[in-house]
Amino acid sequence: MSISKSLFLGCFLVLSGGAAVTASDDPKNGLGGRPNLGIPMTEADIKSWDITILPDGTNLPPGSGIASTGEKLFIEKGCNQCHGDGAAGGSNGALITDQKIEIGNIFSNKTIKNFWANSTTLYDYIRRAMPWPSPRTLSNEEVYALVAYILAGNKLIEPNAVMDAKTLPLVKMPNRDNFILRFPERI
Ligand code: HEC
Numbered sequence: 404m405s406i407s408k409s410l411f412l413g414c415f416l417v418l419s420g421g422a423a424v425t426a427s428d429d430p431k432n433g434l435g436g437r438p439n440l441g442i443p444m445t446e447a448d449i450k451s452w453d454i455t456i457l458p459d460g461t462n463l464p465p466g467s468g469i470a471s472t473g474e475k476l477f478i479e480k481g482c483n484q485c486h487g488d489g490a491a492g493g494s495n496g497a498l499i500t501d502q503k504i505e506i507g508n509i510f511s512n513k514t515i516k517n518f519w520a521n522s523t524t525l526y527d528y529i530r531r532a533m534p535w536p537s538p539r540t541l542s543n544e545e546v547y548a549l550v551a552y553i554l555a556g557n558k559l560i561e562p563n564a565v566m567d568a569k570t571l572p573l574v575k576m577p578n579r580d581n582f583i584l585r586f587p588e589r590i
Pocket of ligand 1: 480496536
């Protein structure tokens with residue numbers, strides 16, 4: 404077969420492959436008219452990922468924690484290996500620091516204290532993403548304690564303040580008023 408003929412045949416096969424996908428668009432052949440791949444998620448599957456905490460604290464779980472427990476956990480859970488002793492920064496960013504944002508310098512360091520608008524985000528973020536090598540392994544109580552440790556270290560709460568679903572949303576972050584809500588009606 405000549406090169407041009409085999410190229411032509413190749414194109415034809417690719418095109419007819421596309422046509423085969425269209426045939427499986429028939430709802431009888433696949434999920435919602437798509438190729439019959441994957442399995443439908445159950446309510447339980449969805450629930451285990453549906454852990455978003457809203458800025459006002461909606462969905463915060465039961466439990467509580469204080470900074471002194473969080474300080475111990477910060478070492479036990481290996482947070483210090485990346486975020487440094489006392490959360491002052493290591494191979495990854497500082498979580499307790501007084502660095503300021505330099506107005507006009509887009510590269511200046513954004514930290515939890517100088518940038519984050521909502522204290523509740525700290526809970527959501529740590530629970531879903533940390534420790535980096537094994538996310539979603541912390542208990543609800545442990546997350547409250549780690550949150551308390553970081554907030555107390557940044558002098559945003561009293562050293563002995565108990566963080567729970569009621570108290571955490573009341574913590575005011577210093578930069579909270581400098582954000583513009585694009586779609587306030589959706590919050
Ligand atoms: C192996 C390294 C590693 C470990 C261990 C680790 N982190 Fe992190 N952490 C990171 C990295 C990397 C980021 C930045 C992730 C990104 O920007 O997507 C981060 C980001 C964070 C942030 C957000 C910081 C900011 O200013 O945006 C918090 C809070 C945090 N980690 C808390 C913790 C806590 C609490 C633990 C322990 C339970 C922990 N981390 C363990 C690597 C680590």
